[in-house]
Amino acid sequence: MTSKTLLQIENARVNYLGKASFEDLNFTWREGEHWAITGDSGRELTAFLETLRGTTHLPEGKIERPFADQYIIQKTEEGIVHSFRDLIAYVSQQYRFRNKSNLQNFYFQQRFNSSEADETATVKEYLIQNSTPTPGPWSLEVVADLLRLSPLLDSSILKLSNGETRRLALALGLLRQPKIYLMDQPMTGLDQESRAAFGDFLKEIISKGIHVLLTIPSTEIPDGITHIAQLGLGQITQTWPIKEYPKSSGFTQELPWDMDLLERLCANFHIPKEEVIRLENIHIQYGEKVILGQIDWTIEAGDRWQLRGKNGSGKSTLISLLIGENPQAYSQNFWLFGRKRGSGESIWEVKKPIGFVAPELVRFFPANQTVYKVIASGFFDTMGLFKKLNSEQESKIQEWVDLFRLKPFLHHPIQRIPLENQRWALLARALIKAPKLLILDEASQGMDERQREIFKHTIEKILEKTGLTLIYVSHYREDIPDSVDRIFTLE
Known part of the structure; x- marks a missing residue:
């Protein structure tokens, strides 16, 4: 029996940030599948995620998102403004924090001046301010415990390390109560212990019904992933079930510089x-x-x-x-x-x-x-x-x-x-x-x-x-x- 389709891209030509990124892009994501997307172009990998999110332009082809059909029908009947994006959490590689005046006017030295910590929200305040009122299994206490943020709840977000900031972003995504969770290189900046625990994090959120798709180096596929796709030359060049994925043997690269x-x-x-x-x-x-x-x-x-x-x-x-x-x-x-x-x-x-x-x-x-x-x-x-x-x-x-x-x-x-x-x-x-x-x-x-x-x-x-x-x-x-x-x- 074929699993229900969550999302499908058919014969799409995709423009991202004003430039052509994909030609004849095809991708099917079915219920029960959790994808790792690999490739040699970071820009292409990000463009793929943005296409799933609906922020790119498709001059040709189409993308369908059946995972949101029931939600859209329900919200339409209730007369509530809605979008399929309400069901998607996305963790990018770039963070834009604002201070308590809602201004993004931090400066680099500020993170080391304890007297200025009051200008920024604490981890707890930031999560509360940016979470959704949608009911679901993910509470502040649950995500803080899962992502080891409990000891940091009273810390200024500006004073977090790179890895702690990454865990904060992952927590914020969960508080959206998503059905689909997209992550762009989520293990970047995590220490060895956190990287080892990332597979446990994935398995925990998958067990609660979230479907996961992330971009990641081919050498770091975490536990919980069921399928792998490789991007290249403007399309998906190959896909594998995780058990059939060939291990990378590495490569040598001549420097492209003069x-x-x-x-x-x-x-x-x-x-x-x-x-x-x-x-x-x-x-x-x-x-x-x-x-x-x-x-x-x-x-x-x-x-x-x-x-x-x-x-x-x-x-x-x-x-x-x-x-x-x-x-x-x-x-x-x-x-x-x-x-x-x-x-x-x-x-x-x-x-x-x-x-x-x-x-x-x-x-x-x-x-x-x-x-x-x-x-x-x-x-x-x-x-x-x-x-x-x-x-x-x-x-x-x-x-x-x-x-x-x-x-x-x-x-x-x-x-x-x-x-x-x-x-x-x-x-x-x-x-x-x-x-x-x-x-x-x-x-x-x-x-x-x-x-x-x-x-x-x-x-x-x-x-x-x-x-x-x-x-x-x-x-x-x-x-x-x-x-x-x-x-x-x-x-």
């Missing part, structure tokens, strides 16, 4: 010989909560470190000290390039020798900041371009744009371009001033498998050519360049 140009850009780096960082008995505390306690760490020029720890272990706080964003740095025994913090230096002197990449940076640029302006802001360590550039700086921007093939996006707001291109733009911003220390905090987050591989080997090549000192934060060992040979773990 290697002569990369060589010339790397020649601008001048690496110091002195000690880069020394931390002695670092202690960071907010109220009664100790974030970092008795931390000692010395980094010499040319060292390559992986910084690791569970979500919420203090990695972001430690990095905030190193990049000059944490106001408690002045009370700590902390030396940067041989100079003790708090000895009269300005924040700009602290930032100048350090390149920093973190995916959440994109959220803190003003909405009018284009890719060009974001890259240019790396000269000044500001969240946007507010100064006039000289001809040498303009030339340097063009070289990094050419290297990472960002020209098609140059004058687009960075928040509106594909995630993989955002990551290359942020890397260009970090490297454009030829820093002495590069800090990468989950820097390839949101990229597909192929792009993550390219990112890793690009960093490897830059390290080889420059001798840069590196701190790399990632929960994924496969993302760490091979030359990273030291590990610092926060418990």
Whole structure:
């Protein structure tokens, strides 16, 4: 007996963000099926989810959503405004939090200033404010327990780590009481423990009648998934039941860049010989909560470190000290390039020798900041371009744009371009001033498998050519360049 169809796409031509994404797209989703969608293009994977949500344009073909038929009939009879989207929860890779004045005017340093936490809602307030009144099995207490948010309910949403923010987004989706749950790379940013528990999370929500479809790397298919589809070249190229899915053997990838140009850009780096960082008995505390306690760490020029720890272990706080964003740095025994913090230096002197990449940076640029302006802001360590550039700086921007093939996006707001291109733009911003220390905090987050591989080997090549000192934060060992040979773990 054939299962009931939940959703069907037939012979669809799909435009996403004004560009053709799919030709002759066909897909059938039946009751009892839970799908993982893989592919080499992050933009294509997101476009597929947006098509299911009904936010793309179909010049040809059609999409039907029988899962919502009964709901639509009922709400029509009741005279209530409705949509099939009422039954869909969607977790994207980009979050847009607002403060209590309903303004999205956060700035990056704000998350480390405890005095400003009152400007943002707590986790509990945020979930209550954004949940639906629709009755269902998912209460605040249930989702907080399921996603390990109970200890964080009174915490400001701005102070959450990447992984905690991801769990918050998953919880909010459940509070919509959905029939369909769509997730775009939901395991990104989760620590090893959370990734291991993600399959249990899926099985729990599936047991309550939710149908799941997510995009994910082919190497990370979680428990609970029954079917896998592969996207490529504008259509679904193949589908498998989970038991028949072939295991990936990995692949090698030549860098797609102009290697002569990369060589010339790397020649601008001048690496110091002195000690880069020394931390002695670092202690960071907010109220009664100790974030970092008795931390000692010395980094010499040319060292390559992986910084690791569970979500919420203090990695972001430690990095905030190193990049000059944490106001408690002045009370700590902390030396940067041989100079003790708090000895009269300005924040700009602290930032100048350090390149920093973190995916959440994109959220803190003003909405009018284009890719060009974001890259240019790396000269000044500001969240946007507010100064006039000289001809040498303009030339340097063009070289990094050419290297990472960002020209098609140059004058687009960075928040509106594909995630993989955002990551290359942020890397260009970090490297454009030829820093002495590069800090990468989950820097390839949101990229597909192929792009993550390219990112890793690009960093490897830059390290080889420059001798840069590196701190790399990632929960994924496969993302760490091979030359990273030291590990610092926060418990």
